[in-house]
Amino acid sequence: MKNPYLEISHIGIEFATDGEPFRALQDVDLSIDKGQFVSLIGHSGCGKSTVLNIIAGLYEASEGGVILEGREVDKPGPDRAVVFQNHALLPWLTVYQNVELAVKRVFRKTKNKAEMHEWIEHNLSLVHMDHALHKLPGEISGGMKQRVGIARCLAMQPKVLLMDEPFGALDALTRAHLQDSLMEIQTSLGNTVIMITHDVDEAVLLSDRIVMMTNGPAATIGEILDVNLPRPRDRLALAEDADFIHYRQQVLEFLYDKQKNPQIEKKPTDSARKLQEVACKPASSQDDAAVDTGKTTTGTDKTRAA
Amino acid sequence: MTDLAAIFRNEQGIARFSISQLSSIARTVGKTLALPLAGILIFLMLWQGVANNINTSLGQFPGPVQVWEQSKGLLAEHQRERKKAAAFYQRQEDRNAKRLAKNPDAEVKIRSYTGKATFLDQVITSLYTVSFGFLIATVIAVPLGIVCGLSEKVYQSVNPIIQTFKPVSPLAWLPLVTMVVSALYVTDDPMFEKAFLTSAFTVALCCLWPTVINTTVGVTSIDRDLVNVSRVLQLPSLVHVRKIVIPSAIPMIFTGMRLSLATGWMVLIAAEMLAQNPGLGKFIWDEFQNGSSDSLGRIMVAVVTIGLIGFLLDRLMLLLQKRISWDKQAILR
Ligand SMILES: Nc1ncnc2c1ncn2[C@@H]1O[C@H](COP(=O)(O)OP(=O)(O)OP(=O)(O)O)[C@@H](O)[C@H]1O
Ligand SMILES: [Mg+2]
Numbered sequence: 001m002k003n004p005y006l007e008i009s010h011i012g013i014e015f016a017t018d019g020e021p022f023r024a025l026q027d028v029d030l031s032i033d034k035g036q037f038v039s040l041i042g043h044s045g046c047g048k049s050t051v052l053n054i055i056a057g058l059y060e061a062s063e064g065g066v067i068l069e070g071r072e073v074d075k076p077g078p079d080r081a082v083v084f085q086n087h088a089l090l091p092w093l094t095v096y097q098n099v100e101l102a103v104k105r106v107f108r109k110t111k112n113k114a115e116m117h118e119w120i121e122h123n124l125s126l127v128h129m130d131h132a133l134h135k136l137p138g139e140i141s142g143g144m145k146q147r148v149g150i151a152r153c154l155a156m157q158p159k160v161l162l163m164d165e166p167f168g169a170l171d172a173l174t175r176a177h178l179q180d181s182l183m184e185i186q187t188s189l190g191n192t193v194i195m196i197t198h199d200v201d202e203a204v205l206l207s208d209r210i211v212m213m214t215n216g217p218a219a220t221i222g223e224i225l226d227v228n229l230p231r232p233r234d235r236l237a238l239a240e241d242a243d244f245i246h247y248r249q250q251v252l253e254f255l256y257d258k259q260k261n262p263q264i265e266k267k268p269t270d271s272a273r274k275l276q277e278v279a280c281k282p283a284s285s286q287d288d289a290a291v292d293t294g295k296t297t298t299g300t301d302k303t304r305a306a
Numbered sequence: 307m308t309d310l311a312a313i314f315r316n317e318q319g320i321a322r323f324s325i326s327q328l329s330s331i332a333r334t335v336g337k338t339l340a341l342p343l344a345g346i347l348i349f350l351m352l353w354q355g356v357a358n359n360i361n362t363s364l365g366q367f368p369g370p371v372q373v374w375e376q377s378k379g380l381l382a383e384h385q386r387e388r389k390k391a392a393a394f395y396q397r398q399e400d401r402n403a404k405r406l407a408k409n410p411d412a413e414v415k416i417r418s419y420t421g422k423a424t425f426l427d428q429v430i431t432s433l434y435t436v437s438f439g440f441l442i443a444t445v446i447a448v449p450l451g452i453v454c455g456l457s458e459k460v461y462q463s464v465n466p467i468i469q470t471f472k473p474v475s476p477l478a479w480l481p482l483v484t485m486v487v488s489a490l491y492v493t494d495d496p497m498f499e500k501a502f503l504t505s506a507f508t509v510a511l512c513c514l515w516p517t518v519i520n521t522t523v524g525v526t527s528i529d530r531d532l533v534n535v536s537r538v539l540q541l542p543s544l545v546h547v548r549k550i551v552i553p554s555a556i557p558m559i560f561t562g563m564r565l566s567l568a569t570g571w572m573v574l575i576a577a578e579m580l581a582q583n584p585g586l587g588k589f590i591w592d593e594f595q596n597g598s599s600d601s602l603g604r605i606m607v608a609v610v611t612i613g614l615i616g617f618l619l620d621r622l623m624l625l626l627q628k629r630i631s632w633d634k635q636a637i638l639r
Contacts, residue, residue: 058534076537088531092553092632101549105539138635156539 455525
């Protein structure tokens with residue numbers, strides 16, 4: 001049997017705390033093929049970012065390991081580029097210089113100055129940011145910053161693109177727009193992508209596989225859903241598509257039935273549950289989305305009961 | 307005709323506009339200046355009032371009026387000294403020229419003028435000394451702070467030393483520094499005077515710490531995401547420091563440097579007084595020992611000058627920070 005491209009092999013991690021060590025992950029095991037788009041979904045605090053950080057090499061697993069193209073991952077590197085939740089651009093460098101910093105590191109031996117220049121501009125135009133090359137991050141909008149963050153990672157030509165809630169902090173319209181751009185880019189470049197998300201629609205729309213994680217502590221993979229929707233995918237057409245709705249339903253069932261939000265479990269009634277959700281999750285738009293899907297689930301629960 | 311009328315109206319409009327703008331500018335200037343001016347005025351009046359009621363063995367305590375008179379006196383004294391010096395050099399040159407005319411091979415020398423250092427000379431000496439001491443401190447403190455901020459181990463091992471030396475008064479250092487400088491700085495052709503070096507090193511020793519501590523804090527509080535970006539890119543340490551650490555720590559580095567400079571300036575005056583090293587401190591001490599009826603007024607001039615220079619130095623640092631800082635929107639105070 002052929003070895004998988006990226007193998008996450010029985011990883012577990014314990015964090016040192018003041019008292020007993022905290023076991024965040026237990027026996028997470030996953031193989032990913034080249035060019036696959038995988039989403040990680042699960043309740044807040046279950047350990048998604050931790051998984052991603054272990055793959056990136058930013059955290060060291062207590063047990064198990066990550067193998068990329070036959071090589072064990074032991075430290076962070078540009079072959080596993082990370083798009084951070086809040087863009088993580090250097091505020092003192094312009095859009096162009098931010099991408100340049102990465103390109104200079106990765107291609108210092110293989111590209112000359114002119115080629116680098118062209119490559120930087122090319123990647124920024126992929127995310128439609130070529131009009132603001134010389135602006136500082138403080139001078140552009142949140143969605144634009146996130147796009148530059150993505151361009152910086154794409155420009156590194158990573159083997160695996162790791163994205164931690166890349167669109168979490170954005171409004172719904174911008175998010176939809178960036179999802180479409182990302183789909184387009186991924187289709188044409190064939191990147192291997194692992195993306196963390198809270199948004200069920202986003203997961204189904206973008207992914208080839210959706211990895212659903214159980215609640216922590218000692219979280220692990222609960223279910224894996226293969227999404228066999230033809231590409232290119234169109235969000236409007238899919239909204240009515242029976243398969244799409246079915247996939248979506250399965251993820252929702254996992255999240256809100258099999259893995260009830262740990263914060264809600266103690267409250268039995270529906271209204272208390274909703275209140276609790278609103279109270280626990282203030283402000284950010286990503287969390288509003290979570291509340292929305294929560295409502296949908298309670299709705300479907302009722303239909304099923306009836 | 308209608309065109310002309312329109313232009314006329316227009317011009318009036320412009321004129322009205324600019325007048326209203328002018329008056330608004332005048333109002334904002336008035337607002338920003340009025341309060342400080344009022345404050346200063348009230349302070350001066352209180353000062354004069356209190357001063358009139360204090361009598362010392364050296365006469366009445368100087369009020370603003372006397373201080374103003376004394377400062378004019380000090381300036382005049384400085385100009386007189388300068389003239390004397392110029393005349394002294396002129397005489398030497400004339401003499402040398404005559405001697406060379408008689409005998410072209412004659413060895414000629416110019417002796418330097420050794421008159422009394424005036425108030426302005428002392429101010430300049432002090433400024434020069436504090437700059438030198440501060441420079442030494444910064445060159446040591448910023449890199450040390452960066453290393454402490456980057457490495458927990460270095461921090462753990464250096465921190466007790468910093469915490470122990472930080473509270474030490476400059477006056478405690480002074481005898482040690484004086485002895486060490488005399489022992490170690492032995493050259494035939496000294497570039498710096500020993501007194502100058504003693505003062506500068508004492509200043510440096512005392513103004514190291516705020517910069518070290520603030521730089522360390524600045525470096526440790528870098529955004530974790532930015533550090534992770536650097537790790538993913540596998541930036542070499544020097545590039546990491548240059549591109550990520552220094553820019554994010556710049557505001558804290560400057561906060562530390564401003565504190566250091568202020569400390570250094572205070573320390574210097576005390577050190578000069580105690581060690582009789584040239585500078586403003588010595589000026590004050592000499593006046594005090596002098597004990598003439600003008601002395602208190604002259605000391606007060608020095609006090610005000612010290613304050614104004616301290617204020618000015620801080621403003622200069624702020625300007626420098628504005629020049630260097632990447633964040634032009636940041637409000638600096
Ligand atoms: N460095 C750390 N030290 C100690 N505990 C940690 C550390 N990092 C994460 N944890 C714990 O591990 C668990 C998983 O955290 P993680 O950030 O991976 O969650 P997540 O699924 O990404 O949540 P979210 O969706 O809210 O981002 C949490 O309970 C968290 O408190
Ligand atoms: Mg997370």
